[in-house]
Amino acid sequence: MxxxxxxxxxxxxxxxxxxxxxxxxxxxxxxxxxxxxxxxxxxxxxxxxxxxxxxxxxxxxxxxxxxxxxxxxxxxxxxxxxxxxxxxxxxxxxxxxxxxxxxxxxxxxxxxxxxxxxxxxxxxxxxxxxxxxxxxxxxxxxxxxxxxxxxSKCPSMEGLELSSIVSTKEPYFFGDESAELKLAVLDLGCKTNILRNFSDRGCYMKVFNAKADAHEMIAWNPDGFFISNGPGDPGVMDYAVDTVNALLETGKPLFGICLGHQILSRACGIGTYKMHNGHRGLNHPVKNLVTGKSEITSQNHGFAVSADEAEKVSDSVEITHLNLNDKTVEGIRLKGKPAFSVQYHPEAAPGPHDSRYLFDDFVAMMKA
Missing domain, CATH: 3.50.30.20 (Carbamoyl-phosphate synthase small subunit, N-terminal domain)
Structure with missing residues (x-):
């Protein structure tokens, strides 16, 4: 060779x-x-x-x-x-x-x-x-x-739907079948270390295709739902927004990471936009507005949630995390529903472990 x-x-x-x-x-x-x-x-x-x-x-x-x-x-x-x-x-x-x-x-x-x-x-x-x-x-x-x-033959990332390409073709299970909690995962391009973090905290998961019917996920009777990270433009993923809206109707806990955060935001009526060059690295500072503490985070995204549109729905959605470099929205939670999401990667593979408390928070929410 x-x-x-x-x-x-x-x-x-x-x-x-x-x-x-x-x-x-x-x-x-x-x-x-x-x-x-x-x-x-x-x-x-x-x-x-x-x-x-x-x-x-x-x-x-x-x-x-x-x-x-x-x-x-x-x-x-x-x-x-x-x-x-x-x-x-x-x-x-x-x-x-x-x-x-x-x-x-x-x-x-x-x-x-x-x-x-x-x-x-x-x-x-x-x-x-x-x-x-x-x-x-x-x-x-x-x-x-x-x-x-x-x-010239290469398409622009803006307007590109890619999750259905990288998602699992067939549902699969992850973790210990005898675990205390069942978690349904919508795989939009999920990282394995996210599943490991849930498994380590007593979750048995069924991972569904990006375009899985919400009723199929609900029928498994999980204790909560997770919306994963993934590639592409969230602005053209109406199918995932519809799924998340249906999952929210169950009243069960829901957690989203990265693309999952953007999809949950869209389900709440908050738009997304293409960033000038995105956030990709292991040292992005984020402030938790609920606790007042800051954390160093691992990030990988080229789209973001509109802060202006998030403010317009402040009666139903609270901004919980802000990027300290550019003030972009890094986290939200729904008022009156057990649902929240973050733009960054708490599983951090690679990166710091400052944000792994989010997995603990979600598991506690499911147990409650």
Whole structure:
């Protein structure tokens, strides 16, 4: 097999900005929405997170691949979900004794195209200022015009429904069947570590397809409902909004994370919008307005809930969490109903564990 890093690779952004570097992963061509993650660890969890489906990730930390990959424990789904990867220094060799292999081999097997030896600081500054846009990576095509033509075929993330693509095709169970609580999960692109956190707290879960009928979920007679994270534009997911509205009618506890937060917000009449470049990293400060305490959070989202529209329905919905960097809405709870959601990732794989109290709060709500 040809060593991919001996080949040149090109990264072309939608606005015409072109970068040249070295190929990594599979030799090929791939396009998607470019976005950057500032986390210094946990690259494998990022690549397997279904929320990144359709996106090309720029890892801002200098070295990627240096601790290899580990199957199972560090995978957030059954396959790599990103469309491509951009980094500065890419390590084909790794130092971790418990690793199952190299990131290069992992990407080759998954068919992931990437580029290294580019100035990721320059790329991030450009995307941060210009806003997220589509891009294309190729280790096959060097002609800018040909790259531009290929890139034009890539759809915009705005208006794109992706949850039904990454969701489980058939319902499955997770956790101990003899657990105290039953939890029905609407899988819009759920991370495995979310399920682990519920299982650790005594929940037995049935995970349903994104487009499952609400009556099917209710018929399982769970103690509560969970609406998961996932990819795509929440503004075009009316089917999920309808499901959540039906689940709320049961009066049983409901909890949403990330895309689940946006869908619950829409079910309450609060709109969503595409952010300039989103939040993706492990160190985003969030204030809990209920307790007055702040927490460092793991985040990954390109859409957000409208604060203005949330204020308009303040008689039925309370904003519970705010982002301390840009004041975006990070959490809500319904007044008079046992339902709440957060924009960030309390399961944090990777990231800090400041927010895991939310799982405890929801489990206590189900027990009550």
């Amino acid at each position: 040809e060593n991919s890093q001996s080949k040149a690779a090109y990264l072309l952004l939608e606005d015409g900005t072109l970068f040249q570097g070295k190929a990594l992963g599979k030799i090929g061509t791939s396009a998607g929405e470019i976005c950057f993650n500032t986390g210094m660890t946990g690259y494998q969890e990022i690549y397997t997170d279904p929320s990144y489906f359709g996106q090309v990730i720029v890892n801002t930390t200098s070295h990627i691949g240096n601790y290899g990959i580990k199957l199972g424990d560090e995978e957030e789904s059954s396959s790599v979900k990103i469309k491509g990867m951009v980094c500065n220094a890419f390590a084909e060799t790794y130092s971790r004794i418990t690793a199952d292999g190299s990131l290069q081999e992992y990407f080759e097997k998954a068919g992931i195209v990437g580029i290294s030896d580019v100035d990721t600081r320059q790329i991030v500054r450009h995307v941060r200022n210009a806003g997220v846009m589509n891009c294309i990576i190729s280790s096959e095509i060097s002609d800018p015009e040909a790259l531009k033509e290929e890139l």
